[in-house]
Amino acid sequence: MRIMVVGASQGLGWAFIEGLGDSGDGLIGVSRSVPTKLPERPDIAIDWIAADLASPEQATAQVAETLAEGELDVLIYNLGLWESRAFEPDYRFLTDSPAEIQRMVTVNVSGAILLIQALLPALLRSAAPRIILTGSTSALPGHGRPEVTFGATKFALRGIAEALREGFRDKRLAVTCLQLGHLNTEDHLSVPLEQAARRGDGEFIPMHDVVSLVRTLLALSPSAYLKEVVMPAIGDMRF
Secondary structure, eight states, rough: OEHHHHHHOHHHHHHHHHOOOOTTTTTEEESSOOSOOOOOTTTEEEEEEEOOTTSHHHHHHHHHHHHHTTOSSEEEEEEOOOEEETTTTTGGGGOOOOHHHHHHHHHIHHHHHHHHHOOOOOOSSSSOOOEEEEEEEGTTOOOOOOOOHHHHHHHHHHHHHHHHHHHHHHTTOOEEEEEEEEESSSSSSSSSSSHHHHHTSSEEHHHHHHHHHHHHHSSOTTTTOOSSEEETTTTTTOO
């Protein structure tokens, strides 16, 4: 299996690079620059592509050219920007700059659409093509958050997923949206799960759990998929 992770240089994306794949599989990380040191994983090939989705047309061309005629089974679009004061008590939509808003829409929406379009020919050569879009509980009705642009772009991912499923149902393209709550990005996979789960007293989701969930998705047969997975933290009173 060959898996591409977009937005792989830190946080959950880096956890995917560290935790997905089995012996004989290949992982491709995509981020603005190549990390100085890549994880060393026995019997799993790790490659990297430097591409900045803030310039989506150029980045898409770079990724597509590097992949060329290579195989691709899974695309994980994990890239998502949010407002500079998002999730802070003093967040105010009226103070968001037009430049910040435009950049978020470009990366979170335009980047996803253009990259998926470019990589679909390679994906559809797979016997079990899968796309996983990292969304947010801010994409759900009644999410109770005031971040306008972030919420709008995460809602957009649901629309992208719905259209892709209908457009490529005959190709058995499986598209899953992960609607995630607040993540504990402080504790990497090297930290024991029990310890990571204690951070925030139930208000943060360990990245370990998300990696385990995605491993389960990738283990499904080509005849099954999950359309959407909602994973809030157990202490999130909104859900």
